[in-house]
Amino acid sequence: MPGIGPKSAQRVAFWLLKVPDEDALRLARMIVEVKRQTRVCTVCFNVGVSEICTICADTRRDATVVCVVEDPRDVVAVERTREYRGRYHVLGGALNPLEGVGPEQLRIRELLYRLDNDGIREAILCTNPNLEGDTTAMYLARLLKPFGVKVTRIASGLPVGGDLEYADELTLGRALEGRREVDA
């Protein structure tokens, strides 16, 4: 389990031995339930409890914009901002040839299908701003352009509340490069 090393594992194991039977049983049942009820959305591949996730099913959301992310966790992160009102597409990872993750391992074909059929006007490439995420974004940008959709990439730059002095050179370089005209 992520975040649980040998010491934590032992602590959990002994805790399990100590709790009443019904509590352990309830936990076991909940694990089974979670696995049984969780579905992957057939449209965007986000996790949910039905064939189509709550975001794809929400007709008030803008269906012409799709935010392309690596993982369901990234959907949670973007939702937390409360700034985005469009749909998502979960790739299921990022290109990583060294680890054997090529375009076929990601839900790229399914994204192209959506672009062709769902009236999408803008694809926001919201993969992580690291090597794999940037590579994936570049790859997708080339692939998506011929579909006639607007392809955008989230901004790299200084975090809000940050300080120039503590920014690394690469980030400050990108912040300068990505500067935008101010409408005052």
Place this chain on the structure above:
Amino acid sequence: MPGIGPKSAQRVAFWLLKVPDEDALRLARMIVEVKRQTRVCTVCFNVGVSEICTICADTRRDATVVCVVEDPRDVVAVERTREYRGRYHVLGGALNPLEGVGPEQLRIRELLYRLDNDGIREAILCTNPNLEGDTTAMYLARLLKPFGVKVTRIASGLPVGGDLEYADELTLGRALEGRREVDA
């Protein structure tokens, strides 16, 4: 002294008592020298050793772009990126009414003078992306626009190598808001 608390101060004091006289004397002389030789550039207000700093004196640098920063330390930060080839303007701080820093306390009049006389075409507002820096940038944007120069602000967004999951909501919100079209 910044970064030197009572404990460090005591350590330095006892070290000074222990070192040979000539070493202590040399340190004292260097402090005097630094104070004596350091000048503030009469053009951009960066620190240097002559009336005009090395950046302002460098004719190979683009004199039509000015990067407006709070402190000389920020000049160092931007120079480290090796991406910027224009000039600077050091404000000497950021607007902070609570601490009594208004427009008169900053070198804003001097900036306007440069815009009027130095053939500047773009002003990059490179103040820190925090409350004071953002306020200063907004104030300057309104002030500078009538001069007919392009006014830009450095990008806020995810740091390079970062992860969506660990970004705070404000930063991720700005990264989304500041997304740019990809030229693929």
